Amino acid sequence: MATVKTVSDVNLAGKRVLVRCDFNVPFDAEGKISDDTRIVGALPTIKHLVTQGAKVILCSHLGRPKGEKNPKFTLAPVAVELANQLGSPVTFVEDCIGEPVKAAVDAMSDGDVVLLENVRYYAGEEKNDPEFAKQLASVADAYVNDAFGTAHRAHASTEGVAHLVDTKVAGFLIERELEYLGEKTTTPERPFVVILGGAKVSDKITVIDSLLEKCDTMLIGGAMAYTFALANGKKVGDSLSEPDKVETAKEAIAKAEAKGVKLLLPVDNLITNKLDFGAGEVGDVKVVSGDIEDGWEGVDIGPDTIKLYEDAVKSAKTVLWNGPMGVFEIKACAQGTFAVAEAVAKADCCSIIGGGDSVKAIKKSGQGDNVSFISTGGGASLEFLEGKTLPGVAALETK
Template sequence: MKSIHDLQLNGRRVLLRADFNVPMNERGEITDDIRIRTVLPTIEHILAHQGKLVICSHMGRPKGQPVAEFSLAPVAAHLQSLIGRPVRLAPDCVGDAVQEIVAAMAPGEVVMLENLRFHKAETANDPDFSAQLAGLADVYINDAFAVSHRAHASVVGVAERVADKAAGLLLQAEIDYFHKAMDTPVRPLVALVGGAKVSSKLAALENMLTKVDRMIIGGAMANTFLKSQGIDVGSSKVEEDLLESAARLIDKAREKGVKIFLPVDFVVADAFSAEATVKNVTVQDVPPTWMALDIGPASTILFKEALQDAKTIVWNGPMGAFEIDAFARGTMALCQAVASSHALSITGGGDSNAAVKKAGEERNITYMSTGGGAFLELMEGKSLPGIEALS
């Protein structure tokens, strides 16, 4: 896979696939621009080398038709303020008008195409749609790691039709950090895995057993593992159909000499609510009608000890319902433990990054991945279509 540094950009049309699917409030104002800022180094590199920059992205789920609230107009305006030069928003992402705008571009100019997902052909990886996008490019750069697990037209179809293609600086960093953590780690390598569902992470857990030295499992998914070992967890969320799979994974870990750490106590509540009655109990003492919503203080100490001598930490998923303060202490404590460690630490997008931000520890994590789903597929040992297309 080539890097953007390997390509000649001067005077050429550079189609950049970015992920500018940013959160906005009801007034159409961007509330978090991190997805834009992380692509700025690639944008600045292209402009410094006098490329004609054409940016494409999706926004929201417009279901294949133009929807005003999902227009990229606020993104174009915000990017313009960040880079200090005009960013023209095209009326569409394909069509004669778009071709004319791109054909008239001078080196160093920036055009942003309108939302790719205003066309169903984008998610269908339609060949005609892919060819139209590819026709706008002399060079294709993928810097959208968060969607590189999707075989969409702008991710795969265009890359297959443009000879000069490469990874942007963000995408390259994502891949480099992941391989550093999972393929050539400094050991001990510890995986910290949480979140709600075993089903969404079972393949990742099984693959990681071949790589890690220790595995810490928290969040609601830990309930399924505990119940698979004969522990009644009251009315806590459990995936009954995965009890045998959870038990097999624990047995497999034992055979491989990989230590699995599960919670030994919980913060439980009589309802999923900030106003619920809350108490700490051991995992064996969860009341029948109560639910576990965070790891307890003893589990926090146990998990922190398991991380203490780690040289590499890969984290995906919170330890509880951290959005509610009453159930956030376990996740916040582990954020601080990971941030204060001397390990290479990588968080896997989504809720993990949100938890780190809530704890105010962003600057103390080695790398925060921008792609939850893509990161998880890498953890499963899968190749990403967007990466394969660049190769």
């Protein structure tokens, strides 16, 4: 892949710079931001532009307001939190296009920061409507994309705008994502160990296929593992599995063998006779090797598998982890995921956490600060690891 230009490669002093951030943050029951990871992730690019003396115009989406103005999805609280983090004012504009935006931008001095309202208040955003993109771009001399989490979507603010300005570059966040998910997994320091978990083989089959070309060892956990167990002729009881994907799992097993990749599957599982995810409760639990009987379902890897996986990670020089080992949200089923998190954090390696639930898991385990890189993209991480072109990156200038 050609290397994209970044904010380091251009001088944007005095320019009006439209920056696409990913401020799609979660809120708690009281309406407070419950995880500021994405805000913190945007700070290096914003600070760089402020220091350079650019007029910084930030835009983002939040949630799914379905093309309508809905106060439930306002970015106003993000402006407050962002100002706290920057230690300087952030002007919030109650629209993302039109006169209010033009007026706010006209009033800016060099180094000022403005945050526009949710771009998804307009249906034109997700439709990548040229007219909407034109209105967004009308206040900008340059464009910076720093929203890796939405780079796999060809929306007006992630792709359309880039074609309407002369200078279009990546921010530091996207630069780091491309470096870790791209370079460091394409030409990894070896041994390269990939850990894949989560619910469905169907979600990750292209990733499995792509990574079997690159890695030395692959560990499978989560509900995906029960589809692999079916492929090996085992019974999985009531475990979450995809019987229609058994052939796909068999193909992956065969490919690993042909490539000389060590494919490790669970040798034991923690199972329960009742799982109430909503209430965060399980019934009786026990550890079994081999078949799982009807009326019971797997909810985590067992102690022997934990040991096996820890040993595999210990000697790694590069680790990519995407997807939990079990139902880590419930304490009784979190041991496998947290043990793997600890093993990855302790290993003397470049450790890359690939978005989505793995990020929640590594943070919940308390090991978030002890890994090399945590990706901000769920779907974008997977698509990039699959080798797909990300429209939001492809629209930027290359070096």
